[in-house]
Amino acid sequence: GAVVSQHPSWVICKSGTSVKIECRSLDFQATTMFWYRQFPKQSLMLMATSNEGSKATYEQGVEKDKFLINHASLTLSTLTVTSAHPEDSSFYICSAPASGGTTLHFGNGTRLTVT
Amino acid sequence: AQSVTQLGSHVSVSEGALVLLRCNYSSSVPPYLFWYVQYPNKGLQLLLKYTSAATLVKGINGFEAEFKKSETSFHLTKPSAHMSDAAEYFCAVSGSTGANSKLTFGKGITLSVRP
Numbered sequence: 001g002a003v004v005s006q007h008p009s010w011v012i013c014k015s016g017t018s019v020k021i022e023c024r025s026l027d028f029q030a031t032t033m034f035w036y037r038q039f040p041k042q043s044l045m046l047m048a049t050s051n052e053g054s055k056a057t058y059e060q061g062v063e064k065d066k067f068l069i070n071h072a073s074l075t076l077s078t079l080t081v082t083s084a085h086p087e088d089s090s091f092y093i094c095s096a097p098a099s100g101g102t103t104l105h106f107g108n109g110t111r112l113t114v115t
Numbered sequence: 116a117q118s119v120t121q122l123g124s125h126v127s128v129s130e131g132a133l134v135l136l137r138c139n140y141s142s143s144v145p146p147y148l149f150w151y152v153q154y155p156n157k158g159l160q161l162l163l164k165y166t167s168a169a170t171l172v173k174g175i176n177g178f179e180a181e182f183k184k185s186e187t188s189f190h191l192t193k194p195s196a197h198m199s200d201a202a203e204y205f206c207a208v209s210g211s212t213g214a215n216s217k218l219t220f221g222k223g224i225t226l227s228v229r230p
Contacts, residue, residue: 006158034217041124043205043222044159093158104218106158 002028002098006107013084013114021079021110023094030096033077034104035069038091050077084114117142117208121221129229134193136224138180138206141187148189149207149218150180159205165189176200201228 003026013019023033031052036044048064050056050071058064066088068080077096081088095106118141128134140146147166151159163174170182180191189206203225207218 004158009156041223041225043220046217049217091156095158103161103164106160108158109156111156 002026002105004030004094004096004105004107006094006110008110009108010111011113013112015085015114016083018080018082019084019112021081021092021094021112023077023079023096023107025075025096025098025105028096028098029074030077030098031074032097033071034095035067035077035079036093036095038093038109040091044093047079052077081112084112086114088112089114117144117146117210117219119206119208119219119221121206121224123224124222125225125227127227127229128196130198131195134178134191134196134200134226136191136204136206136226138189138191138221139187140189140206140208142208142210144210147209147216148180148182149209150174150178150189150191151205151207151220152176153203153205153223155202162191162204196226196228198228198230201226 005024007022033050035047038044047062048056048058050069052071056069071077093109095104120139149164150162153159162178163172165172165182173179178193203223205223206221209216209218
């Protein structure tokens with residue numbers, strides 16, 4: 001079945017550095033990718049929607065210059081957390097609908113810890 | 116606009132007992148409703164979805180949910196809990212079934228299963 005591969009699964013970085021998270025759609029083309037953020041014991045909050053070949057759409061309150069999203073191909077979307085700070089520590093999850101399908105396929109998430 | 120309310124944050128049942136996880140929704144348009152399960156440090160897996168067809172929806176792993184418009188509810192049930200059901204469960208709502216539609220998630224419920 002359709003799979004979204006997300007890497008890395010966890011990352012620790014120092015404050016002020018940037019971190020890139022990749023999500024790849026395997027065996028299907030993802031024209032759209034949703035990026036979520038999840039705090040401990042809380043729900044998923046949609047951060048942005050990326051579309052292949054165009055600019056991402058950010059949800060209200062999400063800093064687009066801090067969370068850079070690139071969707072350069074039909075199988076790859078990336079989220080870069082720039083100048084990370086401890087408050088950016090969170091669990092980031094991507095998801096994509098398979099072409100023609102109505103179901104979202106989720107990556108396994110990335111645990112980001114900023115020290 | 117859509118929203119989901121999952122009352123309580125934790126449900127504990129004995130193995131073999133009935134599982135009941137509650138979800139109430141609010142939607143300005145006919146809703147499409149989903150239940151997802153999340154295991155620790157993993158992405159989300161779709162359990163089942165309601166898309167305006169049958170009001171009783173059967174999903175994977177023996178789970179089912181019933182859409183009740185009069186009660187604006189979509190509670191998740193399983194007749195007999197198994198230890199492997201211990202996880203986080205999220206109810207979500209969308210305004211359409213299109214795969215590119217945004218999902219609004221509830222805050223989630225942690226299910227514990229006692230031996």
